[in-house]
Amino acid sequence: MIQGIDVSKYQGNILWKDVKAAGIQFAMIRTTLRHTDGILATDTTALANITGAQAAGVPAGAYHYTRAKNQAEAMEEAKYLLSVIRPYRLEYPVALDIEDNALINLGKETLTNIAAAFLKTVQDAGYYVMLYSNKYWLTSILDVSKLSQYDVWLAQYNSVVTYDGPYGMWQYTSGGRVQGISTDVDMNYAYQDYAQIIKSAGLNGFPKPIEPQEPNVPEEPEGPETPEEPNVPEAPTVPEEPNTPEEPTEPEDPNLPDQPAPEANWLSRIWQAVKNGFKKIYRWIKELLK
Numbered sequence: 410m411i412q413g414i415d416v417s418k419y420q421g422n423i424l425w426k427d428v429k430a431a432g433i434q435f436a437m438i439r440t441t442l443r444h445t446d447g448i449l450a451t452d453t454t455a456l457a458n459i460t461g462a463q464a465a466g467v468p469a470g471a472y473h474y475t476r477a478k479n480q481a482e483a484m485e486e487a488k489y490l491l492s493v494i495r496p497y498r499l500e501y502p503v504a505l506d507i508e509d510n511a512l513i514n515l516g517k518e519t520l521t522n523i524a525a526a527f528l529k530t531v532q533d534a535g536y537y538v539m540l541y542s543n544k545y546w547l548t549s550i551l552d553v554s555k556l557s558q559y560d561v562w563l564a565q566y567n568s569v570v571t572y573d574g575p576y577g578m579w580q581y582t583s584g585g586r587v588q589g590i591s592t593d594v595d596m597n598y599a600y601q602d603y604a605q606i607i608k609s610a611g612l613n614g615f616p617k618p619i620e621p622q623e624p625n626v627p628e629e630p631e632g633p634e635t636p637e638e639p640n641v642p643e644a645p646t647v648p649e650e651p652n653t654p655e656e657p658t659e660p661e662d663p664n665l666p667d668q669p670a671p672e673a674n675w676l677s678r679i680w681q682a683v684k685n686g687f688k689k690i691y692r693w694i695k696e697l698l699k
Contacts, residue, residue: 411435411599413501415580417516418454420592425458425465427589435468435599437562437578441490442474442511443482445511449489459497468503468604472541473527474510479519480526487530494536498614500604502539502577503531504562521552537603537612541580543603544572553555562597579602 412432416423417439422497428436442456455471462630463471473490477483495505505527512520528538541562542555547553553561553574560577563570578599585596611617 411602413578413597413599414585414587414590415439415595415597416454416458416590418452420454420590420594422454422591423458423461423465424589425461428462428469428587429697430468431588433467433587435597435604436462437470437471437472437501437504437597438462439506440471440473441486443475443476443486443494447476449486451493452646455493459494459499463497463500466591467498469497470499470503470539470603472504472506474506474509475523475527476512477523477527478512478515480522483523484530487527489533491534491536495614499536500607500613501599502603502607503536503613504539504541506541507530507551508542508564511548517550520550521555524546524551525558528556532559535612535614537607537610539577547572547574553617577603639661 411434413435414428414433415437436458438455438458439452441449441451442461455659459471460468468657471494473486475483475486477486492501505524507520507524512523515523524540528540532538539560539562540556541564542551543564547561547563561574562578562580562699563572563576564580566580566582568581570576580595580597580598582596583593585594587594587596607613608615609618
């Protein structure tokens with residue numbers, strides 16, 4: 410659990426460094442409200458409390474007290490709140506405080522639609538929103554099934570929570586005492602690290618996280634173009650030689666003995682040489698007779 414407080418003009422001048430030293434880890438600050446006469450206003454200590462808390466290292470959220478009687482007024486209140494908080498980066502949610510008993514006669518459906526209109530307008534502007542109310546309103550006056558997409562900040566002054574629905578923060582007393590604050594103060598527990606959630610999502614004025622991109626791989630440079638080979642003229646076709654009639658096979662001399670085998674001795678080699686000589690003489694005589 411994360412220990413926190415919520416404050417308004419009724420806490421007077423707050424010494425935020427002392428609040429930080431007392432172990433307070435967040436502060437929900439009343440920022441705007443609609444008066445009973447219908448006039449929208451900024452809490453007289455809101456801006457000093459936001460800047461003072463953050464300067465002391467206490468993460469801050471904001472809330473608006475509504476007296477809207479229809480969806481149009483709810484959206485008007487939402488836009489007014491946005492105009493006030495826009496210069497700041499709020500580490501904790503922006504809440505709608507709906508609990509004024511003068512509104513009960515509007516009925517469950519109208520009050521639920523008022524809450525939905527306010528919360529959606531603020532959420533669409535990029536803020537993490539939250540619905541604040543007490544157990545009676547959450548169980549009997551509002552239709553929380555139609556607001557289930559929003560976190561609940563439950564007000565129930567008790568030693569334990571008896572509310573059956575889900576909730577992200579619990580205001581458990583209005584009689585707390587904290588160093589740096591001269592009056593009683595509302596005390597709260599948060600059950601989520603809203604500061605981390607909001608910053609990581611880039612909400613409430615914080616920059617959007619930059620998604621990692623794949624590195625640009627430079628394209629491989631193209632090498633120099635290979636010059637085309639010059640047109641080389643084809644070599645002229647060589648004419649085919651005319652068919653020359655084969656020389657007639659020389660008749661073997663029947664009187665000559667058989668040629669010895671290649672592996673014969675030196676006498677057979679001499680005989681071969683003599684035989685070749687006869688062949689040459691035969692061809693020479695043949696040429697002379699033509």
